[in-house]
Amino acid sequence: MRILLTNDDGYHAPGLKILEAIAAKFSDDVWIVAPAEEQSGAGHSLTLSRPIRVRKHGEKRFAVAGTPTDAVMMALAKIMHEHKPDLILSGVNRGANLAEDVTYSGTVSAAMEGALAGVRSIALSQVYNREGMGNSVSFDAATAWGERVLRPLIDAPLEPRTLVNINFPAVAADAVKGVRIAQQGLRDYGRLQIVTNRDPRGYEYHWFALGPTVETPAHSTDLEAVADGYIAVTPLHLDLTHRPSLAMLGALYG
Numbered sequence: 001m002r003i004l005l006t007n008d009d010g011y012h013a014p015g016l017k018i019l020e021a022i023a024a025k026f027s028d029d030v031w032i033v034a035p036a037e038e039q040s041g042a043g044h045s046l047t048l049s050r051p052i053r054v055r056k057h058g059e060k061r062f063a064v065a066g067t068p069t070d071a072v073m074m075a076l077a078k079i080m081h082e083h084k085p086d087l088i089l090s091g092v093n094r095g096a097n098l099a100e101d102v103t104y105s106g107t108v109s110a111a112m113e114g115a116l117a118g119v120r121s122i123a124l125s126q127v128y129n130r131e132g133m134g135n136s137v138s139f140d141a142a143t144a145w146g147e148r149v150l151r152p153l154i155d156a157p158l159e160p161r162t163l164v165n166i167n168f169p170a171v172a173a174d175a176v177k178g179v180r181i182a183q184q185g186l187r188d189y190g191r192l193q194i195v196t197n198r199d200p201r202g203y204e205y206h207w208f209a210l211g212p213t214v215e216t217p218a219h220s221t222d223l224e225a226v227a228d229g230y231i232a233v234t235p236l237h238l239d240l241t242h243r244p245s246l247a248m249l250g251a252l253y254g
Contacts, residue, residue, distance in 0.1 A: 001027045001154075004085035004114075006071050007093065008106025010038040011063040015092035015126065018139050022146035023089060026154065031085065033075035035106075036063040040095075044109035046070055054079070068110035076117050087154065088114035091124030091166075092142045098127075098167055098222045099185035102236060108165055112238060115163040122153060122164045127226050129170040141231070144173035149231055158235070165234045169226040180230035185221030 003023045007016050011034045023030045036055065046069045053065040054074060062079055064071040072088065090110040097105040107123050114121030126142045145168060153164055165184075169176060195207040225232035 001087060002029045002080075002083060002085045003027050003031065004072075004075055004080065004088045004119075005030060005032045006034045006068060006075070006088065006090050006110045008035065008039045008042060008068045008090075008110065009094050010035055011057070013038070013094065014135070015094050015139060015142075018143055018146070019089055019092045019124065021143070022092075022150065025147045026087075026150070031060040031062075031075070031080060031083075032057075033062045033064060033071050033079055035068055035071050036065045039067050039106045041104050042067040042069075042106040042109070043104050044069055044112055046073065068106035069113050072110050072113040072117075076114075076119070085114075085119055088119050088121040089124065089150075090114075090121070091126075092139060092146070092168075093123070093125035094128070094137050095125065096127040096167055096226065097123060097125040097165060098226065098232070099187050102165060102184065108163075108236070111163040111165070112236075115161050115238060118160065120154075120158060122150065122166060124166045124168070126168045127170040138170075138172075139168075140173045141168040141171060141176050145176055145231055149179060149233065153233075159237070161239075162235055162237045165222070165232075165236055167222060167226050167232040167234075169229050169231065171229050175229060176231060177229040178231070179233055180225040180228075182222045182225040182230075182232045182234055183220060184234055184236065185223035187223070 005019050045067050047066045055063045064074050090107050093107040097108050102108040111121035111123040126139045128137045193209040195209050198204055222232040222234050
């Protein structure tokens with residue numbers, strides 16, 4: 001089995017090294033094509049206004065000066081054109097990709113691009129429990145549970161153009177309660193915070209930040225799963241059509 005690894009935290013991210021160790025338990029044919037620099041929050045964007053450069057770091061190891069989508073496109077259409085992957089793993093992201101985060105996430109979007117190309121694709125993220133942790137974020141849960149969570153998914157009968165989003169809870173590996181299949185949650189948009197300050201030259205600048213998670217409508221989502229100490233496994237698909245509205249809108253123009 002040929003496996004492609006990518007992420008949005010960048011080629012040198014610690015989570016990618018952890019993912020490489022996990023992937024090695026399934027195959028000795030593992031490729032890395034990842035963004036050269038951190039691309040968190042890049043979503044499913046691709047680069048159209050400048051050339052994309054690729055740096056080879058070794059056999060089957062490449063860094064792409066672009067977004068996670070750029071990296072997957074470059075892997076499938078050029079770098080691995082004659083060596084198509086059987087599986088794409090994206091991550092292990094430093095931080096959660098839960099609820100509506102999946103629309104902003106470069107980690108999930110890399111898996112989306114793989115799914116669009118017809119390749120089995122899985123996104124993996126390690127939740128952490130407080131801001132300002134920097135490189136001290138623990139990947140213990142992902143390291144200990146990664147193989148166990150992935151193994152049933154390798155040959156699972158996934159529908160075409162779907163992907164699986166996995167989030168490991170912010171607990172010690174031996175405190176993980178198990179795996180919970182969960183639907184995508186939805187937070188209150190009011191948790192958005194904008195932190196404002198001034199630079200040494202006196203100009204104002206802003207950082208986007210997120211406040212505490214608010215309660216969700218039901219206790220069956222990915223948000224509650226990780227909060228309860230479970231690994232959240234959520235199937236996602238790329239058809240955004242709201243089918244119940246088709247008839248209503250059709251009547252408006254009928």
